[in-house]
Amino acid sequence: MPLKVYNSYTRQKEVFHSITPGHVGMYVCGPTVSGESHLGHARPYITFDFIFRYLTYKGYKVRYVRNITDAGHFEEEGKEAEDKVGKKAILEKLEPMELVQKYTNLFHWAMLQFNCVEPSIEPTATGHIVEQINMIEKIITEGYAYEVNSSVYFDLKKYAATHDYGKLSGRVMDELLETTRELDGQQEKRDKADFALWKSAAPEHIMRWKSPWGEGFPGWHIECSAMATKYLGAEFDIHGGGMDLQFPHHESEIAQSTICNHHAPAKYWIHNNMITINGKKMGKSYNNVIKLTEMFSGNHPLLTQAFTPMTVRFFILQSHYRSPVDFSSEALQASEKALKRLWEAYEVLKKLQVGTSEKGTDVALETKVLQWINEFDDFMDDDFSTAKIxxxxxxxxxxxxxxxxxxxxxxxITASTLVLLQQQFKIYLEDVFGLTQTTSGDDGALQGVMQLLIDIRKESKAKKDYATSDKIRNQLTSLGIELKDEKDGGMSWNR
RNA sequence: GGUCCUGUGGCCGAGUGGCUAGGCAAAGCUCUGCAAAAGCUUCUACAGCAGUUCGAAUCUGCUCGGGACCUCCA
Incomplete structure (x- = not known):
């Protein structure tokens, strides 16, 4: 069964054929590092992480590019840093690159917690100013951009006359032209819908670069076009990101790249849906943002407890990436328990011994087991249906x-089926879904101590000295270590 | 206001017109010194109304509710 992906651009599932056989180029819009990552950010990065992992498992050599947006408009802790920064504020606290570094580090830390594979290339916007300027110049040469007062705008009306602007986001050009809003530089544009490729920097603007049009900074969409083109070429396989980026960001990317490269940038557009809290998208205006650090510590009014990164990852895997998923502490608790149960079954599976006798196979069970296992690939091939697996x-x-x-x-079940079961669980849980053990039991000294306690407890149980055996178990429980008596008289523990 | 998506059992969620997803919670049972874990069993829902069909959670229409985008946004 071939891999089918839902292409947002055509609004249907399509069979995936990579442009270069055996290779996949994938670009995913990365974070703007002007603030701390929150739960909402976790979804696209975990989604494209399992997509990346699955493509790799399918044998593709994937070049995964995810940018860091470190240029543009910055805020810190809700305060608009840039607009009101007088010279004083600059001296007192804000070196923009300090912010960028701080939040980039935090982002990387969070990705590590989630066990996300690092992208092949993680380019920064500030590191590609030259490429962006070159691209803008090309667009001007092609006649689809104009300069006004040291700023450059994309001529959307001209583009839309001959291109399908709005197809990705289902937008109609006429409507766009009617939208009224007050944005800086609005009056100098030829048309309200035109978007900035380069903006002239006001004197107090901190981040600024020299350009053919004077000192300024790049527009909001050009960085992705420039970096995707540089590292993946004029046409690449997959462009991903959150649904909320479809308009105007991705729509604008398509326009820029199409003019510059004479080719639509991506063959398949993949968009993940949003995470909501009590039915509302996470956002500052709703006052419902849960930062990842708060998530992992439980330090937030909406949280009844801390949740591990793996619980969050599992929670996201339990729904389809194109469905909205509503967050609640209760839902996360359910995921936590479910993951624990599944992982313990996986640990048991790893230790199961292959039977020697081929007699006595329960044909009905064997058939069912094989079917369940074989469906793993089918479900994943069907637009990454992780929940079904x-x-x-x-x-x-x-x-x-x-x-x-x-x-x-x-x-x-036959020995070969058991082996297959073990293999497929390993491949899917660890390699594709990227789940890891959340408990840490590899400490050598702890292992030894636990073995000692287990031995003592076994002895006291044999003597029916339940006071001692219960004491050991209760003490361990209060330390967060769970001790279980097994059927065969053995004991196991985890924390 | 425009464009689009969506409404599934106590909760979360998957669902390609016919073959009761799954998880959590709850209840009963088995195992067990007691627990925990595990196993077995129970809980058969698709917002409402109408239509298409032999058959609809799934298709169509209307009504009501929720959301996203239209502005930086994962």
């Missing part, structure tokens, strides 16, 4: 636990 894994969990407990005979 997890559902199948939960169907398989009782089988795995049943074999371990002895409810199901060890030879009920």
């Amino acid at each position: 997890l559902a199948n894994m939960f169907e398989l969990a009782p089988v795995i636990n049943g074999i371990k407990d002895g409810h199901i005979p060890a030879n009920a």
Whole structure:
């Protein structure tokens, strides 16, 4: 079954054919590092992480480019830094690159927590001013941009006359021309809908670069076009990002790149849906932003507890990436427990021994198990249906636990099926979904201490000295270590 | 106001016209010194109304509700 992806540009699922066989170029809009990453940011990066991982698993060599937007309009802690910065404020606190560094570091830290694979290239906007200027010059040469008062604007009306502007976002040009809004430089544009490619910098503007049109800074959309073109070429396979970027960001990217490169930039546009809180998109105006640091610490009024990065990752995997997902502490708690159950089943599965006898196979069970396993690839090929794969894994969990407990005979499924089951769980849980063990039990000394406690407890249990055995278990529980008596008389623990 | 999406059992969520996704919670049972875990069982829903169809959560229309985008936005 071939991989099918939903292409936002054509609004349908399409069979995925990479431009260069065996290779995939993927560009994903990265963060603006003017603030701390919040829960909403987690979704696109986790989504495109499992897409990247899956394409890699399918055998593609993927070049994954994700930019860092470190130029433009900056704020800190809700205060508009740039507009009101007098010289005093500049001296007192803000070196823009300090902010950029701080939030870039925080972003990288969060991505590490989520176990996201690092992109192949992570270019910064400020590192590509030259490329952006070159691109703007080309667009001017092509006749689709004009300079006014040291700023350069894209001539949207001219573009729209011969190109399908608005197709990606389902926008109609006439409507756009009617929108009224007060933006800086509005009166100097030929048309209200025209967007800036280069803006002349006011004297107090901190971040500024020399250009053929005077000192200024790049517009909001040109960086992605310039960097995508540089690292992935005029046409590449996948362009991704959040749905809210479709307009105007991605629409403008298409326009810029099409004029500059005489080719539409991306073959497939993939957009993830939003995370909402109580049905509302996360946003400063709603006062419902949960930063990732707050998420992991539980330090937020909307949170009843801390949630691990893996719980958040699992929570996102449980719904389809194109569906909106509503956040609540309750929903996260459910995910936390579900992940724990699934991961424990996986740990059990890893230790299951292949049976020696091929007799006694439960054909009905064997058939079902094989079907559930084989569907993993089918579901993923069907526009990355991660939720369905997890559902199948939960169907398989009782089988795995049943074999371990002895409810199901060890030879009920064939050895080859068991091996396949082990392989597929490993591939999907770890390699594709990027989940990792959240418990840390690899400490050698702790292992030894635990073994000692388990031995003591076994002895006291054998003597029916339950006071001692309960004391050990209760003390460990209060330390956050869970001790379980196994059916076979053994004991296992985790935390 | 315009464009688009959406409304699934107590909660979260998957759903390609027919074959009760799954998870969490809850209840009962089994196992167990007691727990925990695990296993088994129960809970069969698709906003409302009308239509198409042998058959609709799934298609169409209307009504009501929710959301996104139209402005920086993941």
